Amino acid sequence: MKANHLDRPAIAPLPAIDRARQVTEALASYVQRASLKAGDRLPAERELMTALAVGRSTIREAISHFQALGVIETRKGSGTYLLKPVSSATIHMPLSFDPVHLRDALLQTLEVRRGIEVEAGMVAARKRTAEDLVIIEAKLVEMERVQILKGAAGPEDLAFHLAVYDATHNPLFKQLLEQMREAFERFWTHPFDRLDFARRSFPFHRTLFNAIVAGHPEAARLETLKILEIVEEDIKDMSQ
Incomplete structure (x- = not known):
C-alpha cells in the first residue's frame, strides 16, 4: 500500500542567505589572496560596497565582526587596517553546538x-x-x-x-x-x-x-x- 503523500514531512524552506557572513568570508579570502600583512590598509567602505554589491550596513556589520575578533582597526579619517593576518579557514571558528532541545x-x-x-x-x-x-x-x-x-x-x-x-x-x-x-x-x-x-x-x-x-x-x-x-x-x- 502506497503511503499518502499528505503523511510525508514537509520540505523545510532554505534559510535566508547571511549577507554579512558572506562579506566576512569574502574579505578574509581577499586578505589571504592579496597577502596582506599587519599594518596594511583594507579597501575603502564604498569600494567594498561596489565590489561586493551589498549595502553599507552589511559592510559595517562584517567590519564589526572583524573588530570584535581583534584582527582589524578603524582609524578615523584614515581607513581600516589589518592588525593580524586572517584567512577564510581561520576567521570562522564558532564555538557552537546543536542539541535537540x-x-x-x-x-x-x-x-x-x-x-x-x-x-x-x-x-x-x-x-x-x-x-x-x-x-x-x-x-x-x-x-x-x-x-x-x-x-x-x-x-x-x-x-x-x-x-x-x-x-x-x-x-x-x-x-x-x-x-x-x-x-x-x-x-x-x-x-x-x-x-x-x-x-x-x-x-x-x-x-x-x-x-x-x-x-x-x-x-x-x-x-x-x-x-x-x-x-x-x-x-x-x-x-x-
Whole structure:
C-alpha cells in the first residue's frame, strides 16, 4: 500500500542567505589572496560596497565582526587596517553546538555564560573609566525604555552586556562572545516564544551598573549572579 503523500514531512524552506557572513568570508579570502600583512590598509567602505554589491550596513556589520575578533582597526579619517593576518579557514571558528532541545542548549550555554559574565562584571568594576560609565548607562537607559514600552528587550539587553564587556578593556571577553554569538543570542530572541522570559531580571541590570559605578567587584559579581539565576529559573519553568 502506497503511503499518502499528505503523511510525508514537509520540505523545510532554505534559510535566508547571511549577507554579512558572506562579506566576512569574502574579505578574509581577499586578505589571504592579496597577502596582506599587519599594518596594511583594507579597501575603502564604498569600494567594498561596489565590489561586493551589498549595502553599507552589511559592510559595517562584517567590519564589526572583524573588530570584535581583534584582527582589524578603524582609524578615523584614515581607513581600516589589518592588525593580524586572517584567512577564510581561520576567521570562522564558532564555538557552537546543536542539541535537540532548546532547554538543553540554553542551560549548557548558561553554564559558560555565567563564568564569563560574572568575571566580566568584576573586571569592569575595577577597570571602568568615566567614558565607559557613560556608554553603559546609555545602553541601560535604552534597555529600560524598550522594556517599559514593549514589555521586553532583546538587542538592547545584549548591547548593555556588550558595553560591560568593553569596560573590562580586555578584548578576549568580546572575542569569546563573538565566537559563541549564535549560542548566546538565543537568550535575547525570546526563547519559548515568551516575551516575559527573564523579565524579572531587569531591575538587577540597574543594580549591576550601580556596582560597576561604585567600583565594587564583589557587588558586581552578586548582581550578575542574580540576573543569571532568574534566567536559569525561567529556562526550567518555561520549558516544562
